[in-house]
Amino acid sequence: MRKYYRIYLLYWLITCCFTVNAQTILKYNVNASNGWIPYFISNSPDNPGIIGELVPLILSQANISIENHNFPPKRTNYALENGLLDFDIVSPSWFENQDLGDDFTQSIPILTIQENIITLDKNAHKWQDINQIKDKRIGTIRGYLYHNDTNFIRVDFASERELIKALHRERVSAAISGDLPALYWAKQLNIPITLAAIHSKGELVLRLRKQHAILLPQINAAIIQLQQNGAVNKMINKYTKKRSI
Template identity: 45%
Template sequence: MLVLGVQASPLKYNATASGSYYPYSTGVKENPGISHEFVIKVMAEAGIEIAHVSLPAKRTQQFMLNQQLDFEIVSPTWLTEEERNLQQFVFSDALLPVQELLVTLPDKVSKYASSNSIVGGTVGTVRGYYYHNDHEFIRADFATERELVLALSKKRIEVAIIGDLPALYWSQQLDIDIAFGAMHSKGQLHIRLRSKHKELLPKINDAIATLKSQGIVEQLEDKYLSPIIFKSMPHSD
């Protein structure tokens, strides 16, 4: 809320996700990740004061719904249609592309070539994360993306939904060979802001456009993507 042009209090937010959502959000203050660092720059460019609140992902959902946080970073493709259309939130312009895939071990990848392959089955997920269709499968919640990759290697689960870059990063860090099945979601990260702050949205969107025109996204990608060795990704079925 603004009072006579002065912000009354910082906007509270959480962007650390599981703390293992590399390269988007790392939980490390000095190098917080592409999306987290971009949002910090956006809000500084817009002249909006913010305060990060460290929370587990599940509590972030609760705090957003209970009006204890003012914004979060999310892809609408992670949300159900009902969640996307909730009147208490508005979305900024797009920040960064993001996609999730079905991730499994190489000897099982043919089984998960279709997104429908997980319907009715047990799927590894991150506790507190949004999944647009989690009514169609049984969630097996783990604390982080790192723990999901470890669970695959130990055969505690057969398939998981993980962002492509976090999955690649942790497979390389842990030296665990994984394979990518079908696309689960593909979209863009946005700032999801409480509607009571919607008067700030034009300033936020202007700041996003300004920073993109200055090449900030490419600079952040150069900074965070260098540890990841890339390999081919499947196309959506």
């Protein structure tokens, strides 16, 4: 991160007098991922999720305005490809060969996303090695893809929330979930869980249409600033950590 900080801060300082600042308005779909809790939480203006809060914070820090749109989630890619939207938040790991497409560029990583084996505290010692899932019944989300699901027996549930409840009821001993969704629902349901072995790992970036690539130094500098001053971790903790009494 220090390398990113030096390179992009220097570039931003050199070019800041020539960038398009408050005059630039980027179009964004606020409903792009309305089911991806706690990254995006729909119909919750006061608590719109980690990315739901970080996106306007990043762009405000970069002195770039956002024009919010409300396309249905499934229309987002079409809208991006046809210039109706200017950016979204994705992980390169979701794309074949991590290629975001010829029309797009990307920011530096905003935060890491990770899938873990999740389990109750008392069973954590059984799941510290990813190979321990082989031929075992593992809780999964119906419709989700898992890169190694031929190695274990899927037990599908409707959502991350239901996975946590299934662990509590001991319907399964372990499950696979994103770390932050698991921690969010564990907090909401007051069911302590442990993040055991890592299943997969990636990073979230801002995917930007190349016609706006001149804005990347500002965006990257804003991301670095929010990481350095603790704002990103503070946002994560807001949705995943229990408050001390």
